[in-house]
Amino acid sequence: MMRSRIATAAVAATLVAGLGACSSTSKGAPGGAPTAAGTSASATVPSATATTPASTASDASGASGASGTPAAFSADQLETMRAKVAAVYGEGVTAPAPQLFQMTPDPKELAADFDSATTMKALWGSGGTGADRLMDCGTAKYDGVAIGAVQSSGETTTVPVTLYQGAKAGGREITVTVDPGTGVIKGVSCGTPKAADFPGISPIAAYYGATANMDTAVLNDKSMPYFTPAFATWKPADTDYNRETCTQDVPDFWIVALTGTTSAASAWDYSPAPVRTIADPAEPGLPVGFTGSMAVDLGSSKISRVSCAAKPSATDSAHPSQYADALMEYYRLAADQTSLGVDAKAAIQPYFVSDAALTAAWSATGPVPLLCANKVPGAVEVADGSTPTTSGSTTTVKMVTWPMWHPDQPGQELSKFTLTLDTSTMKIASITCTK
Numbered sequence: 001m002m003r004s005r006i007a008t009a010a011v012a013a014t015l016v017a018g019l020g021a022c023s024s025t026s027k028g029a030p031g032g033a034p035t036a037a038g039t040s041a042s043a044t045v046p047s048a049t050a051t052t053p054a055s056t057a058s059d060a061s062g063a064s065g066a067s068g069t070p071a072a073f074s075a076d077q078l079e080t081m082r083a084k085v086a087a088v089y090g091e092g093v094t095a096p097a098p099q100l101f102q103m104t105p106d107p108k109e110l111a112a113d114f115d116s117a118t119t120m121k122a123l124w125g126s127g128g129t130g131a132d133r134l135m136d137c138g139t140a141k142y143d144g145v146a147i148g149a150v151q152s153s154g155e156t157t158t159v160p161v162t163l164y165q166g167a168k169a170g171g172r173e174i175t176v177t178v179d180p181g182t183g184v185i186k187g188v189s190c191g192t193p194k195a196a197d198f199p200g201i202s203p204i205a206a207y208y209g210a211t212a213n214m215d216t217a218v219l220n221d222k223s224m225p226y227f228t229p230a231f232a233t234w235k236p237a238d239t240d241y242n243r244e245t246c247t248q249d250v251p252d253f254w255i256v257a258l259t260g261t262t263s264a265a266s267a268w269d270y271s272p273a274p275v276r277t278i279a280d281p282a283e284p285g286l287p288v289g290f291t292g293s294m295a296v297d298l299g300s301s302k303i304s305r306v307s308c309a310a311k312p313s314a315t316d317s318a319h320p321s322q323y324a325d326a327l328m329e330y331y332r333l334a335a336d337q338t339s340l341g342v343d344a345k346a347a348i349q350p351y352f353v354s355d356a357a358l359t360a361a362w363s364a365t366g367p368v369p370l371l372c373a374n375k376v377p378g379a380v381e382v383a384d385g386s387t388p389t390t391s392g393s394t395t396t397v398k399m400v401t402w403p404m405w406h407p408d409q410p411g412q413e414l415s416k417f418t419l420t421l422d423t424s425t426m427k428i429a430s431i432t433c434t435k
Contacts, residue, residue: 073150073180079269080183081150082257083289084113085159085176086275088185090255092124092133095143095165095212097252103274112278115184123188137190139163139170143212144205147257147269148197152180160197167209169193183277198258200266200296203227203303208254208272211245219250228297228304230340237336238378238405239308246292246308247272257290263298270294270306279314287313295341305340309333312351315426320388323426324397324419327351328371328380332401335368336376345369353427361431365417372415372433377401383416394420394429 073081091105105127114120123135136142144164151158161174173193177186207226210218224232227244234243241248251272260267269290276288293310296303312330316323334344345362348370352358362369368376379402386398397420400413416435421428 073152077180077183078150078259079289080277081157081159081178081180082147082259082269083275083277084178084183084185085147085161086145086255086257086269086271086290087277088113088124088135089145089147089161089163090253090271090274092127092136093143093145093253094136095141095253097143103253106274109276109278113183113185115179115182115186119186123185135174135176135188136163137170137172137174137188139165139172141165142170143253144209145253145255146198146201146205147255149258149261150178150180160194162193162198162201164205164209166213166215167206169205173197199261200268200298200301201256202301203296204254204256204268204294207244207303208251208256211250212253214250226303228300228302231302231304231306234337234340237332237376238403240405241308243308244306245272246270246306255290256294259293265298265304266296268294268296269310287311305337305342307333307337307342317423317426320395320397320421320426321382321386324388324399324421325380325382327428328399328419331370332377332380335371348428351427353422353425353429357429361428365431365433366415370431371401372417372431372435373401375414377414378404379407381407384410390423393423395423396420398434 087109091103091110093103097103110120110124111117114123123133125133127133142163142165144166146162146164146169148160148162151160157178157180159176159178161176163170163174171193172190175189175191177188178184179186203226207218209215218226224244236243242250245251253272255271255275257269258266259269270292271290273291275290279288280286290310292306292308294303294307295305309330313323313326331344331348334342334347338344345358349355349358352361365372367374371377371380381400381402383398383400384407388395388397390396396418399417399419401415402408402412403414413435415433417431417433419428420430
């Protein structure tokens with residue numbers, strides 16, 4: 001079964017808990033953030049005035065018990081709020097695209113991300129740039145979006161945003177007021193940038209700003225100065241996309257959202273393409289939200305990991321083959337990054353019916369657990385010509401792994417195994433090696 005060369009990089013959104021950051025244990029100053037001065041000004045919808053609470057550090061879950069932080073928010077709420085803000089600003093990218101992608105705003109997506117048509121009209125305006133669009137706080141053109149941690153003050157929940165053209169930040173920090181229950185945008189205000197809101201943004205903006213502008217001095221620099229030595233020398237088992245950008249072509253813009261900060265590292269959601277918060281009718285199985293994640297070593301101010309698949313696609317009981325394929329590819333990519341600090345077992349644990357089922361499969365499936373292989377394969381797929389079978393409460397899918405991404409001929413598989421899914425939950429019940 002041949003997969004789309006783009007599908008591999010598009011089957012994921014955000015995973016915070018399971019993907020640990022490979023980072024230095026030394027403590028350094030946060031990565032450079034915009035420092036341009038500016039007098040605070042508001043650009044808010046009437047009766048939706050946003051405030052700018054003091055920034056506070058959060059733990060790896062994006063929430064903590066410190067005053068002013070959203071400790072009561074669930075991981076799903078935090079992800080939804082970040083994704084809504086990312087979707088709107090991604091739809092609004094205004095800098096000319098030098099490559100293949102030309103942004104055409106999706107009115108349905110936009111309508112789903114504001115709390116009302118009135119708010120959308122006030123902030124989005126005519127869809128123009130700079131003064132034409134209040135939500136941009138005067139930034140005329142941008143191709144990069146940095147989103148800080150969700151913050152709360154009293155009953156107000158906000159998300160800080162800074163817009164970039166290339167590696168240069170705009171002169172204002174945008175404070176977006178959101179509804180914590182639905183994530184929808186209620187208003188914005190404009191103020192002075194605060195470096196503490198974007199720890200570790202410096203190498204991200206420098207590298208991805210350069211890619212968005214086709215800066216060949218950066219793109220052709222084989223020393224990869226914006227990445228830690230561990231990531232710069234890391235070689236994936238195989239891939240059909242660039243490990244630094246998660247695309248086959250250099251992306252025309254970038255979006256990141258802070259998911260957590262420790263003294264040594266910051267973790268980020270990442271997308272080199274538009275973020276969607278509503279399902280694509282043409283491909284309902286694809287995930288919504290961010291497609292990847294990354295981490296920054298704050299001691300060296302370098303990117304220490306880019307994970308191009310951070311969550312499997314949406315549960316799809318109608319298409320068990322496609323879902324099993326996406327689920328195990330997600331796990332394969334996590335297993336491939338264990339040397340960078342990714343905990344592959346923790347990543348896949350939520351997708352098993354029980355801890356006991358995971359323990360049983362983990363201990364009985366070889367040196368690379370769950371894939372029945374002696375090394376991390378370049379691809380894992382549903383076996384050619386096979387059809388899932390359902391008996392009682394389980395669905396069985398025959399799967400194979402290949403040494404390289406592109407499947408070879410029958411007989412050249414690296415391993416074979418059967419995967420059973422609990423039909424009601426689509427969680428993994430067992431994995432059994434067959435070769």
